[in-house]
Amino acid sequence: MEENNHALHFRFIQRHKELFIVILSLAIQTPLAIFLGHYVDDRSFIDAGYLVSAGLNPYQPHLITIFSSNPDLIGINPIIGYPPPWPLLLGLIYRLSFSIVPNLFLYNFAIKVPVIASNIGLAYMTKTIMRQLGASERKMQAAWLFLLFNPFILLTTTAWGEFDTLIAFLCVASLYFLSKGMIGKSAFLVSLSVVLKPISLPLLGLPLLFSPTKNWRKISIYILIAIVVVLSLWFLPFYLEGWILPSSSNQLSSYFTMAGGMTLFNIVEIIRDTTTLPASLGFLGYLWIPAVLLGYYIVYRNPPKTFNELTQKAVGLMLIFFLTRSWLSEPNMDVVISLALLALSSKELNFRNFTFLWVIPLVFMFLNTSFPQLFFLVSPSIITSLSQVDHYIRSWRLIARFLVVVVLQVFAWRLVIEMLRRKKILNS
Numbered sequence: 496m497e498e499n500n501h502a503l504h505f506r507f508i509q510r511h512k513e514l515f516i517v518i519l520s521l522a523i524q525t526p527l528a529i530f531l532g533h534y535v536d537d538r539s540f541i542d543a544g545y546l547v548s549a550g551l552n553p554y555q556p557h558l559i560t561i562f563s564s565n566p567d568l569i570g571i572n573p574i575i576g577y578p579p580p581w582p583l584l585l586g587l588i589y590r591l592s593f594s595i596v597p598n599l600f601l602y603n604f605a606i607k608v609p610v611i612a613s614n615i616g617l618a619y620m621t622k623t624i625m626r627q628l629g630a631s632e633r634k635m636q637a638a639w640l641f642l643l644f645n646p647f648i649l650l651t652t653t654a655w656g657e658f659d660t661l662i663a664f665l666c667v668a669s670l671y672f673l674s675k676g677m678i679g680k681s682a683f684l685v686s687l688s689v690v691l692k693p694i695s696l697p698l699l700g701l702p703l704l705f706s707p708t709k710n711w712r713k714i715s716i717y718i719l720i721a722i723v724v725v726l727s728l729w730f731l732p733f734y735l736e737g738w739i740l741p742s743s744s745n746q747l748s749s750y751f752t753m754a755g756g757m758t759l760f761n762i763v764e765i766i767r768d769t770t771t772l773p774a775s776l777g778f779l780g781y782l783w784i785p786a787v788l789l790g791y792y793i794v795y796r797n798p799p800k801t802f803n804e805l806t807q808k809a810v811g812l813m814l815i816f817f818l819t820r821s822w823l824s825e826p827n828m829d830v831v832i833s834l835a836l837l838a839l840s841s842k843e844l845n846f847r848n849f850t851f852l853w854v855i856p857l858v859f860m861f862l863n864t865s866f867p868q869l870f871f872l873v874s875p876s877i878i879t880s881l882s883q884v885d886h887y888i889r890s891w892r893l894i895a896r897f898l899v900v901v902v903l904q905v906f907a908w909r910l911v912i913e914m915l916r917r918k919k920i921l922n923s
Contacts, residue, residue, distance in 0.1 A: 517615065520643040524614065527654040528607035529600050534868035534878055535573060537656040540585055540606050541599075542572035547586025548594060552738040564599050566875050576750075578690045579732035581658070584609070603656075603872060610652045613661035618642035620664065621836055624671055628803060630840040638836045647853040648829055650860065654869050657826035662688045663833035666695050670809060673702050674802035682717040686724035694827050697787050697816040698809055704791070706800045751780030753822040757859055757900055760821045765893045772821060779821060786819040787812060793915050806838040811914035814907050825865060828856045838914060851906040855899060862896040 532538075541562065543553040551557055553575045562568035575582055585606065592605035622639040630638075642648065642660075652660050665688035673681035681702055688695040702717055733740050754760035755770045760779070764770055772780055790812045799805045813831050817823050835849040860866045864885065870877050885892065 516640070516643065520615070521611070523644070524607075524611050524649060524653040525604075527649060528611060529604045530873050531654040531869040532603055532872050533655045533657070533865065534567070534871040537603070537606075537872070538568060539573040539575050540656055541568060541602065543575040543582045544585035544589035544602070544606065545593070546572065547582050548589040552736075553582045554738060554740075562599055565872060567871055567878065568599075577692055578729045579736070579738075580687075580691050580728050583732060599872070606656060607653055609661060610656070610658050613658060613664050614642065614648065614652055617660050617664045617667070617833060620667060620671075621833065624667070624802070624837060625840050628837075628840060634840055638840065641836065642833070645832075645853060647825075647857040647860075648832070650857075650866070650869070651826035651829055655826055655865075657824075657829075658692070659694070659826045659829040660833065662692050662695050663830045665691070666698055666809070666830060667806075667833060667837065669698075670701075670805045671802060673705055674805060676707065678702070678713045678717050679720060682720035683724060686721045687728070690725055690728040694816075694830060695813075697790075697812045700791060701794070701799075701805070701809060701812065704794050704798045704808075705805060706798045751821065752777060753780075755822055756863075757823040757825060757828070757856060757903060758818070758820060759897075759900055759904060761893070761900060762897050765890075765897060770822075782821070783816055783819040786815050790815040790911075790915065797915075803838065803840075806834050807914045810834045810838050811911050814911045814914075818904060818907055818911070825856050825860050825863070828852060835910075849910070851903070852910075855903045855906070859896065859899050859903070862892055862899060864892075 532541075542559050545559065545561060546553045546557060553572070556571050556574065558570070559572050560569055588605045588608075589602065593599070593602035618639050621642060622635050625635045625638060648660065651657060665684045669681045669684035669688070672678075672684065685695065685698055685702070689699055699721065703714055732738070752772050753770055754763040754772045760772065763772060767773065794808050794812070799808050810831060813834065817827060817831065832849070832852050835852060839849055864881055867877060867881050
């Protein structure tokens, strides 16, 4: 009886300690969510929410005047670059926040609520899965705390406004359900992640190579669900809302001609002072397609059989995609980081092995001026000031940014080789 009382007392203390840690994370994330936002992406989300709520097409230019408290939000809206589910959600958020209480900071916080929930949910899901994989308590706690407090993750999600941890949550859950034979749930979640943000596209075909589900019935179910989800959530909303599809050649080709971010293609900005690939080198914007197909061939030769192997292959495929794209944004790395936490949860691999996945991008954030851009809501003049300062240091900043990307490429390709070659990782 006394031993049971001690056990109950220990669990009571642990639960309260855990609750305190989560509250502390929320206390850090809340002011970031209220006052900060990336100058490009957050503006796009703020405008898109208003446009959808007003029955306007967020994929077309409109004159925005409603957010008069910030001069950066007055003028023609940035065209949102994501499929309809996210703009539709932003429209609902606008109606539940700014249309009731017209306060820009409240609206900014409301946009971040799904992001904060994704951060917390991803931390708990990762901890739960690691426990089932037999990881040590120390590693489970380390991964949990990492996702709740890591500065790079918080800056690229709660502060920035991007929702890549939601994509990570859906991808991890999809792979977990796949490993348990729940093909329907797996197909729905990974397809949902793609229609929210297509950065998870390289994982769409991975379940087809998972050994325990390689039969025609399960493959047919997976393909059918994926097609239904993509058609109903990506294309059907354009018809139902009466929106014109963003079908101009410039809009469609921009996804393949942009050059920069955390890729070697940012050298174009050093040489030509532009973020667009030269016409003669436009084919490089499609380099990721044969690269990912080659990655799939390697996976096909050594198909995954367990959840741990699934996460390894997922890390490898995502990195191949990111490293060969002509454009890569800092928040995108959150998906790889989340998958790598699970792929590296073993005795023989240590958390230090993937530190570069967030440390190098964090350095890049400053060299890319992404960090100061987060303050445009509280200091509207910062963009002008940043431009003036950059006039004097631009060349050196761009060169330093390129060198940081070279370092990232070296470390990341080593991890790709490790993830795709490794046949088995023993659980701790």
